[in-house]
Amino acid sequence: xxxxxxxxxxxxxxxxxxxxxxxxxxxxxxxxxxxxxxxxxxxxxxxxxxxxxxxxxxxxxxxxxxxxxxxxxxxxxxxxxxxxxxxxxxxxxxxxxxxxxxxxxxxxxxxxxx
Amino acid sequence: xxxxxxxxxxxxxxxxxxxxxxxxxxxxxxxxxxxxxxxxxxxxxxxxxxxxxxxxxxxxxxxxxxxxxxxxxxxxxxxxxxxxxxxxxxxxxxxxxxxxxxxxxx
Numbered sequence: 001x002x003x004x005x006x007x008x009x010x011x012x013x014x015x016x017x018x019x020x021x022x023x024x025x026x027x028x029x030x031x032x033x034x035x036x037x038x039x040x041x042x043x044x045x046x047x048x049x050x051x052x053x054x055x056x057x058x059x060x061x062x063x064x065x066x067x068x069x070x071x072x073x074x075x076x077x078x079x080x081x082x083x084x085x086x087x088x089x090x091x092x093x094x095x096x097x098x099x100x101x102x103x104x105x106x107x108x109x110x111x112x113x114x
Numbered sequence: 115x116x117x118x119x120x121x122x123x124x125x126x127x128x129x130x131x132x133x134x135x136x137x138x139x140x141x142x143x144x145x146x147x148x149x150x151x152x153x154x155x156x157x158x159x160x161x162x163x164x165x166x167x168x169x170x171x172x173x174x175x176x177x178x179x180x181x182x183x184x185x186x187x188x189x190x191x192x193x194x195x196x197x198x199x200x201x202x203x204x205x206x207x208x209x210x211x212x213x214x215x216x217x218x219x220x
Binding site: 036042043046049059092101102103104105106107110 | 146148150155156157158159160163203205208209210211212213
């Protein structure tokens with residue numbers, strides 16, 4: 001069966017510090033991968049998605065970036081965090097090839113920027 | 115650009131009541147619509163997925179309908195229980211609604 005992992009589960013970082021959040025998927029090959037953010041009082045917002053290694057699409061301009069160095073690894077990064085980057089970050093995977101397939105979500109990372 | 119709206123934003127019902135959560139979307143050219151549940155501080159649990167060619171899906175006490183022509187979906191919960199208390203999110207590919215926060219009172 002397929003599983004999706006995210007770490008860390010919680011993170012408290014000072015403004016201006018770097019960020020690296022990791023997401024890995026097991027039990028499937030070449031999944032579509034997604035990063036979402038849920039900020040306080042706001043809905044879930046798609047940040048990045050990837051249909052393959054090295055292929056990243058950005059939905060929202062911001063100081064975040066994403067990379068996919070391996071087939072089942074998706075990393076969200078920032079060189080300098082802003083207060084507005086605080087939120088709940090969710091990674092999701094989907095069977096490759098068809099956006100009509102179901103998405104499955106990881107447990108999330110709660111980021112607080114102070 | 116797709117917009118997904120969920121009404122009401124919050125709902126409180128007594129245990130045992132049947133209830134309906136509403137979702138509307140502006141672009142009817144969707145591949146599917148998915149309903150999720152989110153417990154406080156937790157990730158998302160997929161409840162039901164309706165493909166664009168389908169009209170409804172059922173799982174236990176949950177029934178979701180889809181009307182693409184009117185841009186609407188509903189999630190029906192029968193015989194609600196306190197354990198159903200959570201935020202319910204409607205999703206069309208790449209766009210989430212803001213959710214309905216449900217409280218079921220024992």
